[in-house]
Amino acid sequence: MSGVSSEDGRALRCEAEQVVNEVAQGLCTLNEGTSWFSALSPAGRQAVLQEVASYAMQAHITSADGREGVARSGVKPTANPSVMICMDPPRYGFAALPADEHVKAFRVLVSAFSSADARRRHTYCQGTCGHIWHNLPPR
Ligand SMILES: [Zn+2]
Structure with missing residues (x-):
């Protein structure tokens, strides 16, 4: 990933994991998470979108999670990231979207992940x- 060294990349992935799971578990708001994301460099945003897409894949987002996520994200259902997350199976090439769509992609992706992850916490995890990310240390 150009512009992000492997060292920074690791730190960034750790931070992304913390922020995304805090949002998913209601420990911080989507707007707070989005402020963190918006402050990153363009290369950092791309790296985070790839990372969050991998969480979303592992959480097995359904098109129902996608629709629920879009509804809560505040992003228009017709925006590219919204359309992608609602496909069955979802498309995860968010990092390849134009840079001006990255913030929308982050909101949609984190919201849909939150829906899928809440289902897993309430069923499988109980x-x-x-799961380290379901037992986050306090900040
Ligand atoms: Zn768990």
Whole structure:
């Protein structure tokens, strides 16, 4: 990834994991998460979009999660990232979108991930699990 060294890349992925899961678990708001994202360099945003897309894939986002996520994200349902997340299966090439769509992509992706992850926490995990990201340390 041009502009992001492997060292910075690792730190950035850690930070992304923390922020995205805090949003998913209601520990911080989507707007707070988006402020963090917006302050990154363009290369950093691309790296984070790839990282969050991998969480979304692991969480098995359905098109229903996509629609719910779009509705909560505040992004228009006709925007490219909204259309992509609602496909069945979803398309995850958000980092390849034009730079001016990255913030929308982040909002849509994190919201849809939150829906899928909430379902998993309430069924499979049931409050007790070994997923590091479901047992976040306090800041
Ligand atoms: Zn869990």
